[in-house]
Amino acid sequence: MLKNEKIELKEFFELRKEVLQTWPTGQDVSIEEGMKFHRTIPEEKRFAWVMKKALQEGKLLLQPRAGVALIDDHIKLLRYLENEGQADLLPTTIDAYTRQNRYQEAEKGIEKSRQAGTSLLNGFPAVNYGVTGCRRVVESLSKPIQVRHGTPDARLLAEITLAAGFTSFEGGGISYNIPYAKRVSVEKSIRDWQYVDRLVGLYEENGVRINREPFGPLTGTLVPPCLSIAIGIIEGLLALKQGVKSITLGYGQGGNIIQDVAAIAAINQLAEEYFRQEEFDDYELTTVFHQWMGGFPEDEAKAFSVIALGAMVAKFSGAEKVIVKSPHEAMGIPTKEANAQGLRASRQAINMVEDQVIFDSEDLAEEVELIKKEVHCLIDKTYEMGAGDLALGTVAAFEAGVLDVPFAPSIYNHGKIIPMRDTEGFIRIFNKGNLPLTEEIMNYHHQRLMERARAEGRVISFEMVTDDIYAISKGKLVGRPK
Amino acid sequence: MLKNEKIELKEFFELRKEVLQTWPTGQDVSIEEGMKFHRTIPEEKRFAWVMKKALQEGKLLLQPRAGVALIDDHIKLLRYLENEGQADLLPTTIDAYTRQNRYQEAEKGIEKSRQAGTSLLNGFPAVNYGVTGCRRVVESLSKPIQVRHGTPDARLLAEITLAAGFTSFEGGGISYNIPYAKRVSVEKSIRDWQYVDRLVGLYEENGVRINREPFGPLTGTLVPPCLSIAIGIIEGLLALKQGVKSITLGYGQGGNIIQDVAAIAAINQLAEEYFRQEEFDDYELTTVFHQWMGGFPEDEAKAFSVIALGAMVAKFSGAEKVIVKSPHEAMGIPTKEANAQGLRASRQAINMVEDQVIFDSEDLAEEVELIKKEVHCLIDKTYEMGAGDLALGTVAAFEAGVLDVPFAPSIYNHGKIIPMRDTEGFIRIFNKGNLPLTEEIMNYHHQRLMERARAEGRVISFEMVTDDIYAISKGKLVGRPK
């Protein structure tokens, strides 16, 4: 049965046998050999080390997303981002078939890509390439490199990529299920991610630190900060339990500068609080800010402004890492050139504000307090529903709509809450569905939303939500009527 | 003799005869016919009206710079910026020969451009085209249109373009001399701009309101806010005296967000104070924020970030107008496409922050007070040096270095002050030259600069200034040692 407890090694290795059998390349995975390789990796190429250094030095590191079907092209792409893009951290974004464990289709994608001479996959099919192929990627680069995906069951992917020498692994049992899948139960994905975290814990116990990063932005669309943060902290706690030590909690830009800066502040304060409450004290906590994760403007000039503002706010927020978009975002997977443009534009914006101290205003404190109160409501209720067990609590919470991600595809998600922007662009909650938010909190949200309705001379309606979803891509933040 | 007094009509018309003789197209200028034409211009095409409306509605209007040698190409260019760029206000940027009254060379430029089939001039030679040519430009567009130049003696240019139907005229006796000329005395240029302002006053007295805009950014390079503001207010006062009623004071982005927002606030407060002190009370005052006027990065992706941040800060500052740069800035006069990209990127950034309230912090009030104190020192001393006459005072002030623009080409400018950035990127003054700033003020500047020196582990040196000049184009705000 599911429980928030460290998986016994015996059980782990039994599960492992099955996992490695799900695709032929599983046979080549040796954790020992992997660890041996990891020990040869220099510090500057280790994700956890570099993140910690950024924290100590108050630096903001830049990381793009990137992945293509063919291995040589993938290496070329990452090298370009390392050199022309001056990326501080590298990704390997996994294709969408692999994410669904459809390795057969990924194989077909590789084939067709070879024939077409260009990538027909939206990412790098790491499982199909196995440890040897992935190792080639790791060895061809000089910056730390992370697996970025969106895989509900990432056990084989983790086995292969970690053994190959990747030093960071994105995702979590909630954040890589609810926004990315349709029919995977929360129980199953949490269990599968406990396996991934246990694997990382195993490396850790053997002196190899792997960074883990829950996926903060969820659906990337009008996600109220409290939800993203509560889920991130829950995934952090589940990971810590399996022995993970280096954790980077994420947040996707909402658009209101104050709310965005407040959110990162709240993540840090809340994570420390909950992690210590569960008596963890030797973890390394950092944060990552994602540039705008919703629909982008098609026009590249406009997209550049979305990127620049995102980079700037990331810096103001004090996050250690920013995930960078490209001017092609609305149109398709970026070329390497467009991806590097996104990096360079971001770097410029960050450098232009990095010495400036803008935020210590009251608005900020108010918003941090609000977010903290909300997250307390969500996490405390989740604990309660699991009678103290966070894994069980999470399953029950999704079942009851106590955790509820807007616009998510999963049938295990209620999809009842209705978020919308207030008149200053803060993301507020109009319909809380079953979220256990207090009356006081909801009154505040409603009051702010009423202000907007008045300002726009219309009643609060679902139309506002649709308008808000389109807003940034149509060149606005708040979706006002025409 | 020079005096800050309204030019008598008789004297004006005597001068006018000479002015109109300086180039053949001067013969065709009729103020009466011009006024008649102006009266047919609808409100939405009148600069003063549109600026005032923006003030009332809290809107920020976008204006590019643009001008080419051939009239049809110029019209095409402006139409493109109106349509594809969605510019709110249009420019006609004048070429550099015309600015120096070298109409013969401008003629050659037109010829060579015709032969080359492309513009070899860096602007539109309005004088050579005369009233008829300029009228064609005005009639081909539907947005208000302004003459933007940099001409110490702009009398003929003003006669022609105003009669043609332009509704706004940039410049001033200081701001279009000191940064733009080498051997033109301040006395001469102030006198020539009194003429321009008197001409505008004449239109005004006949019911035709022309907007006037002193050029705020000066050399665009590390200009301390107090200097730009003091000079703008002096030019505003000189213009009011000649009967001008619609004035837009300008400021070029310095790079520190708080200082930039504070500067626009200070302009408004100080202008009101000095204008009323001289008993003017029926003027329309608005402000314009120039996106970064110093050296740009060559890389277009980086340039986009400079543009986006400039647009955002313009909106935060509450200015009514922003002058927009293009991603080609570092390289050359932009194509119409690049120019429109600058507009669209700016629009996106502005729209994304326009509903957000970020600034009411203490830092801001502090910086506003500092700027006000400094400007008081400068303007009050200028009055004193002219024994109450601002025109005479200004001449004397430049002679004595009481007004002193950094990096200016004019031999009538001391060029003694040394500005540099403090560690947060505020532009401070290291060497005040002869600026009449109090010890208290200078102590503050030095203290802030010492913080930077400490942070960088080097002594304050001219090298810092050079580093600061290059900084933005090299992707930083503060020019730190490597």
Added chain:
Amino acid sequence: MSDKDTIILGVIGADCHSVGNKILELFFTSEGFKVVNLGVMVSQQEFVDTAIETNAKAILVSSLYGHGEIDCQGLRELCIEKGVDPIILYAGGNLVVGKTPFSVVEEKFKKMGFDRVFPPDVDLKQVANLLRKDIQEKFGQARQKEEERSL
């Protein structure tokens, strides 16, 4: 008109992008269609089976994540095989990997048997009008009879 035209919506393949899909459902419902929304991660089989069950006039396939080219191949053939032809097939979204001139994308998908192809920033109002027109043209006969009966 007595009956609303049934149309099927869905995001094909392993694609999880659910936001646009939810908006399309809202929109086409408000435009007077009977919408059967299969949500995300829909297989070709599921599309065609549902078309049979619901007697739908059109299938509006979305693909955002880049694998559209692979996922959509053979859908028209399957429709023919299962006898739901002439059903109207539309495709929309970010249909291929990478920024590509739309004319290239359009040609690709038309060759695959799609009647119309749309870029992500398409004006939905226009799509609804085209859809009504296409239904009228392809099913006009049947429609007219229905309408006559209902008079």
Added chain:
Amino acid sequence: MSDKDTIILGVIGADCHSVGNKILELFFTSEGFKVVNLGVMVSQQEFVDTAIETNAKAILVSSLYGHGEIDCQGLRELCIEKGVDPIILYAGGNLVVGKTPFSVVEEKFKKMGFDRVFPPDVDLKQVANLLRKDIQEKFGQARQKEEERSL
């Protein structure tokens, strides 16, 4: 080396861009040249007259504002006419109107008789090295004699 090589700086034509010029003066002085800086708005005549007066080895012409193409035409011819040839002529800045591939700009100015042409983002250190090399090559003979004398 007993004497410093004299070089002339200036911004040609009706060009008022003074910032880069001030930096060039600082830089080349620190590199050990004797710099005669004519500032902005310098005519061809002024450049050549000063070259005669100062026995300069090189003229470094700046043009930022776009009229460089018009303003620089004939400078080499004037140098020849006034007998200051073989003087080294460099040009740098934003030499033509509009963003233009540098190779095109370079060719234009080399045709006009400039020895070297530089884009605005040139590494000045490199320019100083090239200038020393060019002076050595063109005036090496004379130079060597001078150096021998000073030994």
